[in-house]
Amino acid sequence: NLIYGNTPATHVVSAVFNVRFKLDWKFVERFCGILKVLFPSCTSQSALLFGTLLVVTLTEQLIIYQVGVLPSRFYNVLADQDYSGFRSLVAKAMVLIIINSTLKSLDQFICNLMYVSWRKTLTESLHAAYFQGRVYYTVNVLREEVDNPDQRISQDAERLCKQMSTMASRLIVSPFTLAYYTYHCFYSTGWIGPVSIFGYFVIGTFANKILMGPIVSTLFEQEKLEGDFRFKHMQIRVNAESAAFYRAGKVEHMRTNRRLQALLQIQKSLVKKELWLYIGVNTFDYLGGFLSYIIIAIPIFTGVYDRLTPGELSALISKNAFVCIYLINGFTQLIDLSTTLSDVAGYTHRIGELREVMDDILHEQCDYDPASGESYDFDSDFNVHAGPVDTAFIVDQLSYKSPYADELLVEDLSLTISQGVHLLVVGNTGTGKTSLLRVLNRLWEAHSGFVQMTTCFGPRGTLFLPQKPYLTDGTLREQVIYPLKDIYPLSGAVDDERIVQFLELAGVSSLLRRTGGLDEEVDWNWYDVLSPGEMQRLSFARLFYLQPKYAFLDEATSALTEEAEAQLYRTCKQLGMTLISLGHRSSLEKYHDVQLRLCGGACWEITKLRGGSLKDEAS
Numbered sequence: 001n002l003i004y005g006n007t008p009a010t011h012v013v014s015a016v017f018n019v020r021f022k023l024d025w026k027f028v029e030r031f032c033g034i035l036k037v038l039f040p041s042c043t044s045q046s047a048l049l050f051g052t053l054l055v056v057t058l059t060e061q062l063i064i065y066q067v068g069v070l071p072s073r074f075y076n077v078l079a080d081q082d083y084s085g086f087r088s089l090v091a092k093a094m095v096l097i098i099i100n101s102t103l104k105s106l107d108q109f110i111c112n113l114m115y116v117s118w119r120k121t122l123t124e125s126l127h128a129a130y131f132q133g134r135v136y137y138t139v140n141v142l143r144e145e146v147d148n149p150d151q152r153i154s155q156d157a158e159r160l161c162k163q164m165s166t167m168a169s170r171l172i173v174s175p176f177t178l179a180y181y182t183y184h185c186f187y188s189t190g191w192i193g194p195v196s197i198f199g200y201f202v203i204g205t206f207a208n209k210i211l212m213g214p215i216v217s218t219l220f221e222q223e224k225l226e227g228d229f230r231f232k233h234m235q236i237r238v239n240a241e242s243a244a245f246y247r248a249g250k251v252e253h254m255r256t257n258r259r260l261q262a263l264l265q266i267q268k269s270l271v272k273k274e275l276w277l278y279i280g281v282n283t284f285d286y287l288g289g290f291l292s293y294i295i296i297a298i299p300i301f302t303g304v305y306d307r308l309t310p311g312e313l314s315a316l317i318s319k320n321a322f323v324c325i326y327l328i329n330g331f332t333q334l335i336d337l338s339t340t341l342s343d344v345a346g347y348t349h350r351i352g353e354l355r356e357v358m359d360d361i362l363h364e365q366c367d368y369d370p371a372s373g374e375s376y377d378f379d380s381d382f383n384v385h386a387g388p389v390d391t392a393f394i395v396d397q398l399s400y401k402s403p404y405a406d407e408l409l410v411e412d413l414s415l416t417i418s419q420g421v422h423l424l425v426v427g428n429t430g431t432g433k434t435s436l437l438r439v440l441n442r443l444w445e446a447h448s449g450f451v452q453m454t455t456c457f458g459p460r461g462t463l464f465l466p467q468k469p470y471l472t473d474g475t476l477r478e479q480v481i482y483p484l485k486d487i488y489p490l491s492g493a494v495d496d497e498r499i500v501q502f503l504e505l506a507g508v509s510s511l512l513r514r515t516g517g518l519d520e521e522v523d524w525n526w527y528d529v530l531s532p533g534e535m536q537r538l539s540f541a542r543l544f545y546l547q548p549k550y551a552f553l554d555e556a557t558s559a560l561t562e563e564a565e566a567q568l569y570r571t572c573k574q575l576g577m578t579l580i581s582l583g584h585r586s587s588l589e590k591y592h593d594v595q596l597r598l599c600g601g602a603c604w605e606i607t608k609l610r611g612g613s614l615k616d617e618a619s
């Protein structure tokens, strides 16, 4: 039995602005979680690309060193007027330069490949959680703490992968160059060189971490406002016609500009905060240049090198400076990455937070049938689950309310939805008619009581036609067979005849001409070109095609005439469906046997219509 109830819906207050996202332990946890997704195994594509990048960048470093010492060799052969040496050196230089530039391009190429591969893996993993069960509904409608989940999946994931791939080639080689030059530095300056440089790096990192803290949280906020701004434009795009009827250009202009201003304000503050980080980074860069001379100055002024001649001393200074500068340069490159790291941290928090919330929702929602242990899959699960075969739902002492409200919409409702007993649910606006469907469909949790679902979703089971017709993108056939991915049953050309016949029965056969055929790709937005009535008729064509045993129709004929309504209801009944309708029209009564009236104030009553058999269990 699918029993759910007794858990009051929790109201989660948006905490986005109270939480300061920083470079903290939470960041490390979230980042490691994302890395686990990006590198699922040692033999995964990303891991192999990463290994190849390591080999390429290390080879590149060796070649860079060879290219770096070329000028000193040129000095040698030119000073000695060694013509043959000069010729072979030129040839060697040409070869080295070609290899170097090829390796550099290869490095870039692998980074780009890695970016695409990471984006694919990360986005697909987010999709897997988002589209599992009804997570996409809960995260968009019921959980306020996650702003713009769409933006996090489509844009933030992309930017995170981009930034990480740009960091990769610089980071990957750092441990090797740092180890190599630390050894050389120790060899030529003793412990004072490496210790001073490491100390300098620690101070630099600490200073940068302090400067980066506010940037990470501001970046997080900026991305939220970026999403809000884009959403506003999307809202206008989707509702352009309604807005135009209101002549709402001015007010929408003002509102959209308001969102833009909020976004720009935060962007400005981000730029200001970044100024301090840039000052820190640049100061660190230039101070690093002097540090090598300070390191060598200490033994000189303390008299360690007093016995060296000025010539030997300058050779020593030049050699030490070279190694120290290389080592400092290695650290400086790491510090330079801090601006990229602050971006990475911002995106990591946004994606990490979304992953956590989706995991949480998945754990909370038991979207599987405990009896059979199977999850509900609209496409493939046509098995009827445990319970009387001629019932769809058994509702017992059910109370429910909207997620953020205190008052119950309905209290202690008991009824059985059985085959052949057509049920009409009526009631004033806002009394909880659609909410009843939400609770039956497990989009909302019941406050108390039980709902036992004894059929499956989809063909042969239960189908819900929502109040707002939902049209997907794609061809006319895809609209009709929605939400199935393939035709059902798989019967080839016979399917075409059925679809055409059902389009005719639903009164939208003209769509065939407009689209040019069932499988013609259309470049229009279905919402823009169909009238509300046509959308409702197309939803009925869908219903006829899927032929569920039970059809829940939420004001499904509100945009149609009573004659059209009569014809559609007649067809549904001829196809053997049991109808559960929600609506206000009295004309609906004649197609139903039982009426459930939601009276407001949590009250309800069940009455018999037209002498139909009353099968409720309530008083």
Ligand SMILES: Nc1ncnc2c1ncn2[C@@H]1O[C@H](COP(=O)(O)OP(=O)(O)OP(=O)(O)O)[C@@H](O)[C@H]1O
Pocket: 141, 402, 403, 404, 409, 427, 428, 429, 430, 431, 432, 433, 434, 435, 436
């Ligand atoms: N996602 C939501 N979050 C919070 N409250 C909601 C949500 N959806 C609906 N409500 C509220 O729940 C109450 C019941 O809504 P419901 O959609 O069930 O009304 P209804 O009886 O179907 O109304 P109508 O006849 O207009 O369709 C309303 O007060 C509505 O504002």
